[in-house]
Amino acid sequence: MTAAMAAPAASAHASAAAKLVIEHMSYRYFLEREESEFLAFSDVSLSVNDGEFVAIVGPSGCGKTTLLNVIAGLLPYDEGTMTIGGLPVQGPGINRSMVFQNASLLPWRTVFDNVRYGMEMQRRFEPALMTSRAEEMIRLVGLAGFEKRYPSELSGGMQQRANLARALATDPEVLLMDEPFAALDAQTREFMQAELLKIWSKSKKTVVFITHQIDEAVFLADRVVVMGTRPGRIKKEFPIAFERPRSLSLKRDPKFLATCDDVWRLIEQEAERINVLRAAE
Amino acid sequence: MNEQIQPSALSVTRPANKVRRRIFVQKHEAVIYGTVSIICFLALWELAWQLRLISPLFFSGPSAIVVQFWELLVHGNLLRDAAYSGKNFLIGFVLALVTGVPLGILLGWYKRLNLLFDPLINALYAMPRIALYPLIIIWFGIASGSKIFIVFLSAMLPILVNTVAGVRNIDPDLLKAARAFCAQDRQIFATVALPYSVPFILTGVRQGVAHGLIGVIIGELFAGSEGIGYMISYAGQMFQTDTLLVGVVVVMIAGMMLTALGERVRRHFQRWRPDHVGGR
Numbered sequence: 001m002t003a004a005m006a007a008p009a010a011s012a013h014a015s016a017a018a019k020l021v022i023e024h025m026s027y028r029y030f031l032e033r034e035e036s037e038f039l040a041f042s043d044v045s046l047s048v049n050d051g052e053f054v055a056i057v058g059p060s061g062c063g064k065t066t067l068l069n070v071i072a073g074l075l076p077y078d079e080g081t082m083t084i085g086g087l088p089v090q091g092p093g094i095n096r097s098m099v100f101q102n103a104s105l106l107p108w109r110t111v112f113d114n115v116r117y118g119m120e121m122q123r124r125f126e127p128a129l130m131t132s133r134a135e136e137m138i139r140l141v142g143l144a145g146f147e148k149r150y151p152s153e154l155s156g157g158m159q160q161r162a163n164l165a166r167a168l169a170t171d172p173e174v175l176l177m178d179e180p181f182a183a184l185d186a187q188t189r190e191f192m193q194a195e196l197l198k199i200w201s202k203s204k205k206t207v208v209f210i211t212h213q214i215d216e217a218v219f220l221a222d223r224v225v226v227m228g229t230r231p232g233r234i235k236k237e238f239p240i241a242f243e244r245p246r247s248l249s250l251k252r253d254p255k256f257l258a259t260c261d262d263v264w265r266l267i268e269q270e271a272e273r274i275n276v277l278r279a280a281e
Numbered sequence: 282m283n284e285q286i287q288p289s290a291l292s293v294t295r296p297a298n299k300v301r302r303r304i305f306v307q308k309h310e311a312v313i314y315g316t317v318s319i320i321c322f323l324a325l326w327e328l329a330w331q332l333r334l335i336s337p338l339f340f341s342g343p344s345a346i347v348v349q350f351w352e353l354l355v356h357g358n359l360l361r362d363a364a365y366s367g368k369n370f371l372i373g374f375v376l377a378l379v380t381g382v383p384l385g386i387l388l389g390w391y392k393r394l395n396l397l398f399d400p401l402i403n404a405l406y407a408m409p410r411i412a413l414y415p416l417i418i419i420w421f422g423i424a425s426g427s428k429i430f431i432v433f434l435s436a437m438l439p440i441l442v443n444t445v446a447g448v449r450n451i452d453p454d455l456l457k458a459a460r461a462f463c464a465q466d467r468q469i470f471a472t473v474a475l476p477y478s479v480p481f482i483l484t485g486v487r488q489g490v491a492h493g494l495i496g497v498i499i500g501e502l503f504a505g506s507e508g509i510g511y512m513i514s515y516a517g518q519m520f521q522t523d524t525l526l527v528g529v530v531v532v533m534i535a536g537m538m539l540t541a542l543g544e545r546v547r548r549h550f551q552r553w554r555p556d557h558v559g560g561r
Contacts, residue, residue, distance in 0.1 A: 072461050092463050104458040108476050108553045117472070121462035150553040170462065 019206045020048040020071070020174050025080030027063070027070055040066040041232030044080070046225065048174070048206055055209040055217035056225045057263065059271055063232025064210045065101075068178050071208060072098045084173060094122050097167035099177040103159035105151040111138065111162050112147040118170045130169075137165040140199055157188040164196070168203060177209040181216065193219055194248050201245060214263045219251060224263060228270045230277060236266055341523040346530060349523040358512070363531060366508040369425055370497045373432025377489055381437045382482055385444025386474050390466075395445065402445075406438045410492075411499050423504040428497055435496035436489035440482065447481025448474050479550045483543060490539045498532060 027040045041063035048054045056064050069075045071082065073092035082089045084096070097118060105114045115134040119125045125133065138144055141161040151159055160180050167175060181189045193216060200207060211217050217224045221240055228235040240259065242250060250256050306313065323343050329335055330342025337345070353359035388395045388402075414431055421427035451474060459469050501510025509528045516524035 074457060074461060092461055094463060096461075098458075098461045100454065100458060100461075102454050104452075104454040106455060106472070106476070108550075117458075118462040120472070121459060121464040121468055152553065 017049045018047045019050040019052070020046075020082075020084050020208065022046045022071070022082045023080055025067075025070070025077055025082060027066055027075065027077055027079070029066075029075075039231040041227070044232075044234055046234065048208060050206055051204050052223065053200060053207045053209065053221045054223050054225060055211060055221035056227060057211055057214055057217045057267070058227030058232070058235075059229055059267055059274070060212060061232075062227040062229040064227050065178055066232070067227075068098075068176050068208065068210050071174075072096055072176050094124065094170065095173040097170045097172035097175055099160075099164050099167045099175065099180045101179045101182055103151065103156075103163040105159060105162055105166075107151050110148050110150055111143055111154070114151065114162055115165045115169055118166045122170055133169050133171075134165075137169045138162075140168065140202065141165040142195065155188075156184050157192055160184065160192060161195075164199070168199075168205070173206060175205040175207045177207060179210050179212065182211070182213075189216070190248055190251075196220065197244075197246055214260050214267070215251060215256075218256060218259050218263065219246065219248075226263060226266050228273075230274060235270065238263060337522060338520055339522065341526050345523045346526050350527045350530070353524065353527055359527070359531070362507060362509050362512045362528075365425075366497050366501065366510065367535070369428040369500075369508070370432050370493055373429040373497070374436050374489065374493050376429070376433045377436035377440055377493070378486070380433075381440030381485070381489070382444050382475075382478075385441045385482070385485075386448050386470055386478065388441070389445040389448025389478070390470070390474065402438070402441065406442055410434045410438070411496065414500060414503055418504055428500040428505070428508070431496040431500045432493045436493035439488035439492060440485035443481045443485030443488070444478055447478030450481070451477045476550075480547065483547045483550070486546075487540065487543050490536065490543065494532060494536050494539075 023045045025044045026042045028037050029040055030037050044067060046054075056067070058064050066075065070077050073089065073096065076090065084093075089095075106117060109117065112134055115137055116130050119130045119133065135147075138147055141164050143158060143161050143165065146154065146158065151162070154162065163180065181192050184192060197220060209217070209220060214224075218238075218240055224238040224240055226235045226238070227233065238259065242253075242256065327343045330344065335342060341349075350359070388398055411431065413434070414427070417427045417430050417434075421430055455473050455477070456469065459473050464472070497508070498510040498513070501508035502514045505511055509531055513525050513528035516522070516528065
């Protein structure tokens, strides 16, 4: 399992249906306090097909969130290339929307106005369209009846629904999700995973989903990409062939558990390698 | 069964009244204690005044102040003086608000701009602006101009400094979300920076009101022939302690009313906060 293996695998995916294509991308950041440069991830190549759900898992510090921020255009990359629908991408754009780990809703706006917010910022929707789309998305994520609530009056799961509705409302080509359920309790997280699949099957968006939870990744995705650390890079990709629609009972299926185990072993190896590295230092 | 229910029903209603009374007391605790303390204070003061323990040369009594207040209101210049001071305060304060808030947002946002102006603002903020008043008279004369300017200068700095602090405290997650949705700086100012800074701005406004009132009164004490400050100063020279204290009370009441108004505005803007339930 080396980083070199990932590159040809990605190229094979780069077919006509490829929506998001990243090739040989590296990201360095400079830590002022330590006055030195770090490599967050190196030589990442990834291709996501139109309508595909890709989950990226990896141990903490593998640069998966940084990678998502780069895809979102929140961090500038200077090595490698990235295209969406064949067009090169640098900086934030209307073809991507992000669902954040913290709901990041404006506390002084109601649910309705928060769902409108992304569309307002993009300045390309008529006011009437913004209203109708916001209403539609609120229904889609199951928040109907809560339009006038403030975020502080919602549970964590409902806040994440609003976060998702805001991202979907802008009708992006690629939906980026940064551990959106990490802060929820175990039960709510399970329900939200099932909900997300339902919503996704209706909207048919291309999704890049970051998580550190292996079962979450395997349950949701068409393909699980495992990242390694030091430096962050893609170690292996697992195609997930379970039939859709998937229900939560899939999580008790032996085949499901076996797939999770495969992914887990790879991450475990990675963790051991890091421990050896640390001990050597 | 009926016999058992009735006594218990009675015993429920009686404590219910007690409970209601207790809730009333708890709810209005602040008002009740506050009123009692003010009434006691005024009663003791009036008693001392009626017993002639207080010389009218040095101080006055509540009843005398009320009588003089009425006298000045009906036959004197109280209304004219109050209007003059009020107008100067209002113009200066509005100018402070419309320059302090946008300037504060800009300085809070652009790091280099802040680095450039920070020493200057710190120096101005730390110094008693009122010390500049003689200079301001040289610039604007002794009429309204100098009073408006001293109110502006006094109120603007606390508003500015607090707005800067508000913008610098913005939740980075909200900025990240705005940026991810392609927000321009102008949009981020309006939808994130300004609303986020409101509690800070209102803290600045509160300090600004206090500083502005000091500015307008001291300005009139210094120079001019109109306004509450002038009235206080003139009454002092004439040993009219009751008139002097009418002026002080008027300023005090104005300050309290403006503070209460500020509190109303703060509640309005913070109705989304979890600790504020209902509209009271």
